[in-house]
Amino acid sequence: MKPFTVIFSLLLIPALSVAREHAAQELSVVDPSSVGMSTEKLQLVGDKVQSLIREKKIAGASVMVTRKGKIVYAETFGLRNIENKTPMEEDTIFRIYSMTKAVTSVAAMMLVEKGKLRLEDDISKYLPEFKQAKVWKGEEGVAPAAPVTVKDLLCHTSGYSYGNIGVQAIDQAHLKNGSLIERTPLSRFCAQAALIPMAFEPGEGWLYGISTDLLGGVVERVSGMALDRFFQSQIFAPLGMVDTGFVIPENKRTRLAVAYESDKNGSLSRRTSDLFTYSARTKMMSGGGGLASTIRDYTRFLQMIANGGELQGQRLLQKKTVGEMTRNHLSGPAMPIRFPGNLRHGTGFGLGFSVKVRQTDWNKAGRLGEYGWGGMLSTHFWISPADQLVVVTMEQTFPFDFLLEDALKPLIYNSIE
Numbered sequence: 001m002k003p004f005t006v007i008f009s010l011l012l013i014p015a016l017s018v019a020r021e022h023a024a025q026e027l028s029v030v031d032p033s034s035v036g037m038s039t040e041k042l043q044l045v046g047d048k049v050q051s052l053i054r055e056k057k058i059a060g061a062s063v064m065v066t067r068k069g070k071i072v073y074a075e076t077f078g079l080r081n082i083e084n085k086t087p088m089e090e091d092t093i094f095r096i097y098s099m100t101k102a103v104t105s106v107a108a109m110m111l112v113e114k115g116k117l118r119l120e121d122d123i124s125k126y127l128p129e130f131k132q133a134k135v136w137k138g139e140e141g142v143a144p145a146a147p148v149t150v151k152d153l154l155c156h157t158s159g160y161s162y163g164n165i166g167v168q169a170i171d172q173a174h175l176k177n178g179s180l181i182e183r184t185p186l187s188r189f190c191a192q193a194a195l196i197p198m199a200f201e202p203g204e205g206w207l208y209g210i211s212t213d214l215l216g217g218v219v220e221r222v223s224g225m226a227l228d229r230f231f232q233s234q235i236f237a238p239l240g241m242v243d244t245g246f247v248i249p250e251n252k253r254t255r256l257a258v259a260y261e262s263d264k265n266g267s268l269s270r271r272t273s274d275l276f277t278y279s280a281r282t283k284m285m286s287g288g289g290g291l292a293s294t295i296r297d298y299t300r301f302l303q304m305i306a307n308g309g310e311l312q313g314q315r316l317l318q319k320k321t322v323g324e325m326t327r328n329h330l331s332g333p334a335m336p337i338r339f340p341g342n343l344r345h346g347t348g349f350g351l352g353f354s355v356k357v358r359q360t361d362w363n364k365a366g367r368l369g370e371y372g373w374g375g376m377l378s379t380h381f382w383i384s385p386a387d388q389l390v391v392v393t394m395e396q397t398f399p400f401d402f403l404l405e406d407a408l409k410p411l412i413y414n415s416i417e
Contacts, residue, residue, distance in 0.1 A: 024240020025312055027303065032072040032415070041415035042073050048407050053078040056266040057403060058378075060088035060257070061395040062295045065412060066303060068388045073412075074295075080257035080396075082268065093243060093256045094394045095274070096298065097289040097375035101212040103301065104287035105154055105352025107219045107230055109321050112150075116222050119154070119351075122147035123214065126221040129194035135159060136170055136197040148202045153215040154351040155329050156337075159198030161209035164340070170197055178210055182276050186227060186285045190217035206334040206349060216287020227285040238314040239304055241297040246290050248278040256292065259377055259396040271398055289376065295394045298381070302390050306383050325351040326371045326385070336362075365410040380405040387416055 032039045045063060052058050060078025064071065076088040111117040117126075124130040124147060133148065134141030144159075152158040163174025177192040184192075193214060199207055216227045223230050228246050236244050248256060256278070259271040276282055278292050300311060305326070309317030317325075328348030330337070336347045337354060346358035353371040356363060363370075372382030378397040382405070383390050391412055393404045 024242075024300070027066065027300065028070045029074070030070045030072060032067075033417075035067040035070055035072060036417050037067055037072050037415045038417055041411070044411045044415075045073065045408055046075055046077065048411060049075075049077045049404070052403065052407065056268055057262060057264075058395050058397050059260050059268055061393060061404060062088055062090070062092060062094075063394075063408065064295050064299045064392045066299065066306075066390045067416075069303060069307060071299075080255075082258070082260070083270065088257070089255075090296065091243065091255055091294055092394075093248060093252060093292050093294055094379060094396060095256075095259065095276075095278075095375070095377055096291050096293050096379050096394075097275075097377060099293075099298065099373060099375045099379055099381065100287060100289050100291040102305075102352050102373060103231060103235060103291065104212050104216050104219065104227075105325065106235060106301075106305070106316065107227075107287075108150065108154065108215055109317055109325060109351065110234060111219065111222050113318060113321055117150060117218070119149065119151040121150050123150060123153065123218060126218045127190050127194070127214065129191045133194055134197045135201055136167065136199060139169075141169075141197040144198065145201055146203065148198070150215070150218060151329070151351070152202045153211040153218070155334075155349050156206055156208055156211050157203050157330070157334055158209075158211045158214070159200045159202055159205065159207060160193070160196065160211055160214070161199055161207050163196075163209075165199055165207070167199065170199055173197060180210075180213070180275055180284060180286055180289070183281060183283050185283045186213070186217050186220060186287075189284060190214055204333065206330060206337050208337075208339060210288060212288035212352075213286055216285060219287065220285075227287055231291075235301070235316065236297075238316065239297075239300050239311055241293070241300055244291060244293040244297045244301075246276075246278065246282055246285050246292075247280065248292055253278075257394075257396045259398060261398050262401075264401075268397075271396075295392050298394075299390065299392050302381055302383060302392065306385070306388070306390050326353055326355065326383075328355040328357045363409075365406070365413060367413065374400065374402075374405070376400050378402075378404065382409070384413075387413070389413075389416070 065073035080088045135144040173196045260268040304311040308319035330348040345362040346360035356370045374380040
């Protein structure tokens, strides 16, 4: 672990960039007590992370906490590369996988605000391949009673999966037409995905899958820009996110953390497979999981959301829009959100974020109204509007788990005085 004061001073140094389009002002770093948090209690966060590293549950991690828009905690722990003994640092780059979904959702809502897109629109208006979309019923695919809408893509109520639901016809069709192959351009992916049957009628359930990748395709068609160009010009540059993208430039690649597989019993091994290389060969701009980022960049993005759509004079969304995105839109059989063997009681979903709507044993330490998400390599974020709190935890551990979030969340909330 680097000394707390050293990390804070380093955060004041602008992040490295080949061409910095916006000389963004860094988020203020303050004494936690100035915004109603305990410095002593926050130090327990470091103790817990260090214990997980000693137990070889994780190789290393970065944690950043803001309250009332100011950084109160920013620490790095352990190693980003065990074999080379390279330490985790404040500018380490992480594969954020499904934390990309929040960025794509913001992009779509920016187009909604501009009147170029409507939540109730049939996606075939923008992706005409989906005019022939089918829903699987019994032993065949039939035309759905109602079309998949843009809102269905945002809420994961489209019926499209990741091809792992145990229905042979759907899973095989997904394997053939819906795999996230790095060299497949997004436009071709969307055309192929239209051949996959939905698992249920749009809007009648919740299913995690390729919805946000399709949403990325919608953003491209509506904006007339490739998804990476839209992200860069409309989101990353205005927010001063200098190390986020689908491709990691050669001069930054040594900063990418190594991904490790955990057996959950104290053994870590280097992960040998990856969906993306984040290189020139990356043609698939996956709005559902293709970005790499730093904890500094992603915290800036989330602070914009927590501020109601604005950061340091750069407004991306109206406050009302952010309010719609971060409230639960699910009801009936779609509630609560679920994964195989993981029913997340009391948790709904908004337009790009999970939302805690009821106190249950799932996410027990969480606050009502808290929203967030995570990524396949166990990256996490959560925001508590009531507490004006933003938390990001970064690591690169597979399979996905809540180990770090569950360990740190009660400690961080307990630090509020």
